[in-house]
Amino acid sequence: MIPPAPPESSDELLHRLQRFHADYFPLHQQRFQDLVAQGQHPKTLFIGCSDSRLVPYLLTGAGPGELFIVRNVGALVPPFDGSHGLHGTMAGIEFAVLMLHVKSIIVCGHSHCGAIRTAYEGAPEEAKALQNWLRLVDEALLPVQPCPEALLRTEQRSVVLQLERLMDYPMVRREVEAGRLKLHGWHYVIEEGEVHVFDVQRGDFVPASRSTHSGTGPFTPHVEHLNE
Ligand SMILES: [Zn+2]
Numbered sequence: 001m002i003p004p005a006p007p008e009s010s011d012e013l014l015h016r017l018q019r020f021h022a023d024y025f026p027l028h029q030q031r032f033q034d035l036v037a038q039g040q041h042p043k044t045l046f047i048g049c050s051d052s053r054l055v056p057y058l059l060t061g062a063g064p065g066e067l068f069i070v071r072n073v074g075a076l077v078p079p080f081d082g083s084h085g086l087h088g089t090m091a092g093i094e095f096a097v098l099m100l101h102v103k104s105i106i107v108c109g110h111s112h113c114g115a116i117r118t119a120y121e122g123a124p125e126e127a128k129a130l131q132n133w134l135r136l137v138d139e140a141l142l143p144v145q146p147c148p149e150a151l152l153r154t155e156q157r158s159v160v161l162q163l164e165r166l167m168d169y170p171m172v173r174r175e176v177e178a179g180r181l182k183l184h185g186w187h188y189v190i191e192e193g194e195v196h197v198f199d200v201q202r203g204d205f206v207p208a209s210r211s212t213h214s215g216t217g218p219f220t221p222h223v224e225h226l227n228e
Contacts, residue, residue, distance in 0.1 A: 028064070035065045042068040045096035047089070047162070048108040049075040049115060053190050056108070068096045074115030075107055076136040077162040080169045097171045103181060105166060109159045110188040116155050120146040156205050159185040160198060184215035
């Protein structure tokens, strides 16, 4: 244990780093060292919104080595347009599928998403990159005023749209069609503490507490769900 931060210290981040090293690491040292010795073999790529209220490790109960995470504003997937530009999310998807051979890709949006609201209301004039980025939501927008119900529906529609974009990535489509990769659409409702998972057969999101599966992408072979 390290002593509490002295009252004059205002460097909270430093104190948290010291606390991790002193308190958490000793309890999990072997796990971290195994992950270094054997390398990482996460089975899941988690594409989530950057929102601070979305905590993938809490939702999934995952620990070190279990989730390969790509986060961005809105949990969006850029179109695979062959440009091979400087795109972090695209590179992350390629890394996860081609090098880590993940078995699942989760796209996780959430309630009260600032990205979705901004897609309706517009980003600040100076935020040119953000304005461009949020065009990836355009196809999910509804021709209505962004009331709470419309925002929630749009958040869910966006998740499905991103799953569809994932299928335009040749390596994703190939692995899904070969049955080696599953896509999962999630919508996390912060105030309920529950993820609603996309069910392709119902064409809707179902609370995880009432679901028989952890979400299905639009293109997972249907016969597989029927047998689950
Ligand atoms: Zn968000």
